[in-house]
Amino acid sequence: MSLREEARTWLEDSLSGEFAGARGLGGPGREHEGHEVRLAWERHLGRHRWTCLGWPERFGGRAASIDDQVAFHEEYARADAPARVGLIGEGLIGPTILQCGTDEQKHRFLPPIRRGEELWCQGYSEPEAGSDLANVRTRARLEGGEWVITGQKVWTSLAHLADWCFVLCRTEEGSRRHHGLSYLLVPMRRPGIEVRPIVQLTGTSEFNEVFFDGARTAAGNILGAPGDGWRVAMTTLGHERGVSTLGQQIGFRRELAKVVETAKRTGAAEDPVLRDRIVRAWLELEIMRLNALRTLRPDPGPEASIAKLYWSEWHRRLGELAQAVQGRSGLVTDGDGGLGELQRLYLFSRADTIYAGSSEIQRNIIAERTLGLPR
Structure with missing residues (x-):
């Protein structure tokens, strides 16, 4: 059985039992949802060795290939599994400790990250x-x-x-x-x-x-x-744009499907301008996936900034499109002041082009470190 098939089967079984109510919890703008059950889920993942797949086996990982890591993140997103609470540990500081830490630091900090015991x-x-x-x-x-x-x-x-x-x-x-x-x-x-x-x-x-x-x-x-902090910090930023972005794109695809569904319901799909924006969003999402697959490697370089710039600007535009297809209803909240899914997408995606390195900074990095242009 391939790792993709193993992951798909395990996720379906696990999210149908004790954690059935955890499906879809968390995510951008909803990070407050179900923290305790998501923390329990993180530890459940750790017990069954579904965290830190690419780490060496001596630190509890599976030494999984990039392809297998991508497969897991895609299956995780397709299963609508809850947003991870240990993502910063697994995706950022863990790989940095593996690359830059001492043996003592690796043995102290990596096991609790893998088990979901320290956030x-x-x-x-x-x-x-x-x-x-x-x-x-x-x-x-x-x-x-x-x-x-x-x-x-x-x-x-x-x-x-x-x-x-x-x-x-x-x-x-x-x-x-x-x-x-x-x-x-x-x-x-x-x-x-x-x-x-x-x-x-x-x-x-x-x-x-x-x-x-x-x-x-x-x-x-x-x-x-x-005094060596800059080099270590850049190592962390390189890992920030790794294989988990493929799973993120499954979430993007789900959001785009919601936009299309709403456009059909409101009649916005009959507007040729909005229809063109929807088609462009779909095409750009396909390009995003292909570029991510092309540039993935265990030690990402400055070209990872291309991916960050691309997805954040795309997601911001998707948020704007989400508002446009809702029409007037997108301008008001429900009776209790709550936000709809597409309203939340619009508001939260405004931050995408700022956090994890603003678009302006990403353009500088691409120009100087990838294209070799002068400062």
């Missing part, structure tokens, strides 16, 4: 350093065998639920830009850390502000050498 968040963006990541001002100094951290991070996804945060901060006094940065692993449930949720357009709060006021982490909780 992570990403401490990159700051009020003065969002897309300009090299301008971070959060600082850390060594004191008595610990790093002492002071500063602020913002737009920190799921920080209110996380056990750990990987924090890019400045550890060399007087350093500038890419120099003097370090990549620290910081426990979140300690004194000196305050998390403040940010209410988004959807009315939910996936993103947060995080304040560090003398927060501490052990001296050994640093990936790479002091």
Whole structure:
């Protein structure tokens, strides 16, 4: 049996029993839904070795090929399985620790990620350093065998639920830009850390502000050498655009199908301009998949920015199309002020071109690092 067939059978069995009610829970703008059952699901995945498929077997993975990882993510999305709560651990910090961490760090941090026992968040963006990541001002100094951290991070996804945060901060006094940065692993449930949720357009709060006021982490909780944080941070960003994007595209396809269904119901499909936009959206989604398959590799390079730029701009346009096909009904909420599925798509997709690297920054990366153009 192929891994795709094994995954399809297992998902169907698992989502028909104890976790039948978990189907479809979570996702953009709905991250508050069913956290406890989704956490239990994450641990269920871990017990049956369906997390961290590409990791080496000695760390609990299956050493699965890129093709098999893609197959799993596609089957996961097709099964309408719940949004993962351990995605940042598995998809970002886990591969970074595998690539840049010491043996001691691998044995400490990787098993709890794979089992779904420790959740992570990403401490990159700051009020003065969002897309300009090299301008971070959060600082850390060594004191008595610990790093002492002071500063602020913002737009920190799921920080209110996380056990750990990987924090890019400045550890060399007087350093500038890419120099003097370090990549620290910081426990979140300690004194000196305050998390403040940010209410988004959807009315939910996936993103947060995080304040560090003398927060501490052990001296050994640093990936790479002091001052080597930029290289490690870029390693993480490369993994952020990996195989899970193929599963994401299945979700996009489901959203597009909802847009088409709504256009037929409202009569918007008879409008030649809107019909042309729907066809273009379908064609561009096919291009997105083909480009993702063409560029996937275990160690993604700067060309991964092409994928991020493409899907985020496409998804924003899909949100606008979703509003257009609804007509006037798309402008009002229900009697309780709740959002419909397509309204939520429109509002949340406004953030897609900003988080995980804004479109402007992605264009710079593509120009300088992929095309070799001057700064």
